[in-house]
Amino acid sequence: MRKTTYLLPILVILVAAALSSVFIVDEREKALVLQFGRVVTVKEDPGLAFKIPLIQEVVAYDDRILSREVGPLEITPLDDRRLVVDAFARYRIADVKQFRQAVGTGGIELAERRLDNILRAQTREVLGSVSSNDILSSDRATLMLRIRNAAISEARGLGLEVIDVRLKRTDLPQANLEATFSRMRAEREREAADEIARGEEAAQRVRAQADRTVVELVSDAKRESEIARGEADAKRNAIFATAYGADQEFFEFYRTLNAYRGALNENNTTMVMSPDGDFFNYLKTALPDQ
Incomplete structure (x- = not known):
């Protein structure tokens, strides 16, 4: 009974020691055995591994490709046109021993802060060596490659491998942005004023042409109407002359009746004249006997 009492704690201690000496390396991680x-040991292959209990400890690091956002960074290209750049990097821990x-x-938190400093410095150096037009053009892929290649050598000292660097956003600073918008707005307003002035000028030409056309058409119409009126008067006079030559007495009678109709209209004012005048010749002539 005493022997069992002593052996049971020893067995428990041995089992606990055996379990604590075994650890599992995940396929997504790399592990370091520290003493x-x-x-002491680098474990990169997934599976079971062993360490000395109580003396050695295991630290695991992510072996996957990681992403790091680089906050807004203000740069000054060669043409002194300040820009605000956002970037991100993709990296992985290539050498865990050197990383440690x-x-x-x-x-990883300290490593990312140091990586930020590297990326910021290289971004300023590379983008500061070109003009803003190069940064905003399709050639920016070449610039990102230059930033990545420059960051690779420095990140290697941290045990990191920089896989890719990308510029997400490239904008003007807020103050410059407002000034640029104001300048663009003024330019567009000037262009609009020019277009309005050209439109008014074209409209004036069209109106002047229309007025001239109206004057010409009215003049032509009046001239043609005068010609038609003259021709009609000539025809009328010719008819009157023919009628007068055919029967002079009837023509005089007809003309006198027309004069009566015009003079004795109810809308005319009162006329005072002698009844013996020539105007009443036909009114006072005695009718022939029936």
């Missing part, structure tokens, strides 16, 4: 803070030696217990 008193010093790297570079960042110590700071881990």
